[in-house]
Amino acid sequence: MRIVTATVAALAFAAMAVPAATLAPPRSPVTDGVWRTDGYGTLLVLGQGGLRQYQTTSVSCIEGDSARQTGPGSYTTSDGTVLTVRTGRDDDHARIAEDGSVGHRELTRIRTLPDDCGRPAPKDPRAGFDALWQTFEENYPFFGRKGVDWHAVRDRYRPQVHRNTTGPELFGIFSRMLKPLYDVHVTVEDGERDFFEVRPGTEPPSEELDDRAKRFIEARDLKDATHRQDFAEGHITYADLRDDLGYLRISAFDHFAGDDAPYTAHRTELDRALDTVLTPSRTRRLKGLIIDLRVNDGGYDALGIRTAGRLTDTPYTAYAKRVRNDPADHTRHTRPEPVPVVPADAPRYTGPIAVLTGGSTVSAGETFTQALFDRTGRTVRIGRPTQGVFSDPLTRSLPGDMFFTLPNEEYLTRTGRTFDGTGIPPDLTEPVFTEEEFAKNRDSAFDRAVAVLRAPG
Template identity: 45%
Template sequence: MGIGHRRSVARAAGIAAVALAVTAGTIGAAGAAPDGDPAQRPGANRLEGVWQTDGYGTIVEIHGTTFSTYDVTRISCTPGFLAGTQVGATGPGGAVRYGRPGKGYGELTLTPRGRDRVVYKEDSSAGTKNLSRLPGGLPARCTQPAPQDALATFDRFWATFEENYPFFAAKGIDWQARGAQARAAITPQTTTDDLAGIFKDLLEPLGDAHTVIGRKRADGGYGLVFEGLRPGTEEPDDQAREQAGRAVAAQLLAPERTFGRDRLGVGELPGGIGYLRVSAFGGYVDDGSYQDLAAELDKALDLLLAHPDRLSGLVIDLRLNGGGSDELGLRIASRLTDRPFLAYRKAARNDPADPTAFTRPQPVTVRPAAGATHYTGPVALLTAGSTVSAGETFTQAMMQRRPTTVRIGENTQGVFSDIMIKPVSADLIVGLPNEEFRTPTGSTFDGPGIPPDVRTPVFTPEELAALKDSALTEARRLLAAGAGR
């Protein structure tokens, strides 16, 4: 049973497949400034023009049916990683769907709010982004080729993190001092390999699994050069994952039914307890839309919850979850409640000069799924250091569910934000977080992760050698004793 899915693969949206297509040009390419204010032309598309995001360091340019982006810092403006084309006709209120060129489905929606504001929503991401019109059109510096020398590349990299990364203070990192020291060592002979190594040396001390470096391959894609990890955790190898699957299977009444290319598993434990394994919140189909992923997830949930009144409890296993779509996590939560509840509030850093300034916290609510069965009984979540990203936002959402969800195992990894992908040269891209997922009291779990209610070993070598699973055993015991009722 393939219980695990590698973190780097599950977060491939950060390197190989972002929301839309990689732009055809390089970071040195320049766009053309629009001629006048398109919004004033009779019968014009209400989205036509140039827009600035609140936070995220992005300019969005819409011309006709095309969508493109620029990444901006105080020192640079370069063509961004995202581009797409309109899918279908304009919807109610002027909403337009955009997707990858050549695909028949959309992946995000832009909706005008009056003349000078736009709301941006990715299908797979919780919450929205706000954009404001830039009345002067594309800034002049965005139309000039970006310098490609090593020093300019380093400065773009450093400024991207300086202006967007929220956690330097929490992690005790003096980014100014470390950046100055690294910059002093750069010469005209510094190569791309050298720069990748310098970037890695700067990012590794952050211990942040949402920091990424990628390098362009000969085939045009990007290979992973570096991704961070919280100190004290390590990536389970294939052998450990296989052993973990056998340890779980030893407690199931029958082999689990798998869905979504083995990223989802449904089984039954003794005493009428249901079991749901979620090894990733994505990757369930080959090159499909969010709606295709949701449909595959629904198949697993429909089997699991075919007779919710017969379940005495439910175990959701997130211990080897590499992340993915926050919306898919909310979709599971919507089957586990009969009343709306606040999952979390999402805010993004939005002032390059002030790391404490964030967008207005945006509430994200779980609402009961319409036209589907629901389970409202006790739930136990199994978590570990290899519970990452969307696995953690789902865990955070379930903490607000009633009745209470009991968490068993280890702290999650401690990364919650969507990953922003930013090109810093023609050959190098970086990924970084810029958001906080806040609890109702305004706190976050970034860094240490979400702690369990009950701490147990999780897939240790000793337990795996004995086909033992203390966390699953404890979940069964607690649910049988009435925990979470």
């Protein structure tokens, strides 16, 4: 998932009002009914030609987004995202998958919606505060890791909220109470106001930083390169370096076909770029490949997995994904679901790789970095630790125009480790786009990568 505010992110379900008169007749009666997700604090109502979402906690139930049915067990949101529901071991268990996400959400059928889901959500600012606080209380896994006493946060800030608290005032309270988490996937948006906080000592991957880094790399690192080409709206760059080395820069795993395009269009553009770069002759010739993720604002995890499939001849597990699923215990999770990397049915490069990372490597840029841990070819990470946010953001709405997001998932290595908060560390530490590096026309991480890939063995 990329670092953006809630209303424009590639979210779990894109907002879409579906008038009853336009809904097609049900096509999948087996999946019609009311379902509870394992984790995520979500109820789904399937039927009458559509899907409706309800965002729940022990103190709230707010109607969320919806989608129209476009096939048996398939639902499409207004932005073209396809949600697929399939029954499991029996008709009371199912799974839902979303375009661009990895893994599935487990569903259990329930008899009916809770009574409070049929009532309008209260608009009192105190109810909004309670819904946000309780959503974090029941879903956020990292309070211990961040050293935050969430109950003390409630005791400090709830008395500041009263029935006449304005939207801007409530936004300010939320911003102050969430800042100590230093979690880019914790966001609040209220109209033109938005909040997020990066890990201290890091810089978010902005357009300005991306443009500056790209110009610097082209002028310094690629000045003698050949066959340089941009793809995917400029988010992917490839160039041949001397001594049969290659350079591949990926600044996002999204936006490849424009900001409003569906996942399938981005996937097509990624395939076009990789097919052009990883030709049979080049994959045979290359002795090393630099993959530059130092400014990468995330996107679709599935596109990272798809890219990893072009870098191996051997199937392996990228990582396992689990979600917090006990509202009363932040240490309880679902059973980890392995996410496989399958060699692509296309030319593949399997030689040595140097991955460049830094604090502006975020979300899907980090899950892609993690997906290369266990590839069979030699892989070395150079630069600085990544940002330390991996989960798809869980998106919630409040009365008015306010939205907020939080992570509730963990991505586990083969040994059960996660890198949330700290980021993935490099194997070789080098400065990344510091003012001193720019001033002295120096790119230590790139130069180290070239030296490593040129070295024997």
